[in-house]
Amino acid sequence: MFRLFAVVIALLVMAQGAFASGLEAVSLLDVQGEGDPALLIGATDEQKAQYLTDGKLHTQILAFWVNGILFDAGLKDGHIVAELAKNGVKAEDVKTILITHLHGDHFGGLVGSEGKAAFPNAEVYVSRPEYDYWVKELKNEAVISALGLYEGRVHLFAFGDEVVAGVRAMDTSGHTPGHVSYLVEKDGETLIVAGDIMHFPEIQLPLPDVAVRYDVDPVKAV
Numbered sequence: 001m002f003r004l005f006a007v008v009i010a011l012l013v014m015a016q017g018a019f020a021s022g023l024e025a026v027s028l029l030d031v032q033g034e035g036d037p038a039l040l041i042g043a044t045d046e047q048k049a050q051y052l053t054d055g056k057l058h059t060q061i062l063a064f065w066v067n068g069i070l071f072d073a074g075l076k077d078g079h080i081v082a083e084l085a086k087n088g089v090k091a092e093d094v095k096t097i098l099i100t101h102l103h104g105d106h107f108g109g110l111v112g113s114e115g116k117a118a119f120p121n122a123e124v125y126v127s128r129p130e131y132d133y134w135v136k137e138l139k140n141e142a143v144i145s146a147l148g149l150y151e152g153r154v155h156l157f158a159f160g161d162e163v164v165a166g167v168r169a170m171d172t173s174g175h176t177p178g179h180v181s182y183l184v185e186k187d188g189e190t191l192i193v194a195g196d197i198m199h200f201p202e203i204q205l206p207l208p209d210v211a212v213r214y215d216v217d218p219v220k221a222v
């Protein structure tokens, strides 16, 4: 009886060890939406009829919480903060935010109520080519004002850099000039947070040559 009990304890310890190590990823849903099939580039009417069973495109705006790092911030003030709260994380406890690219549905949630930083203690990481495109070339006011809330805490990096410990930036430019995906590694497990590699999986998974009008360079995005 004692031996059986000891075996059960050992299995529990091993199980706890398994939960404590490796990657823990939570998807945070900002909003679900529908898109006009006219957004697609490179899909024939026949293919649209085949894959879009109700004639519409379906998409979700998501952020991800992986081992204490927030990947993207969502579109709207408060949505991702509320999703984090459901997982026991307060906005002020978010210390690291890695941005895949500077479209509004990925950085918009950096701006909190009354125009203040939604994550008051966070360092924000953006690829240098992405920053240069939106801030220096386009002088995009929404990007400039959102990042301005984190002045002194915005860090620029190059494709291929290890941005923070265990997270490397992969060059997936095309959708935007500085678009990155993040390769996250911990304890032998790997995860790729892929941002807007794809927008409408119901048609872009079976037809990976299809781009969308949101892609700055559709050929490169494909």
Ligand SMILES: [Zn+2]
Pocket: 101, 103, 175, 196, 214
């Ligand atoms: Zn995008």
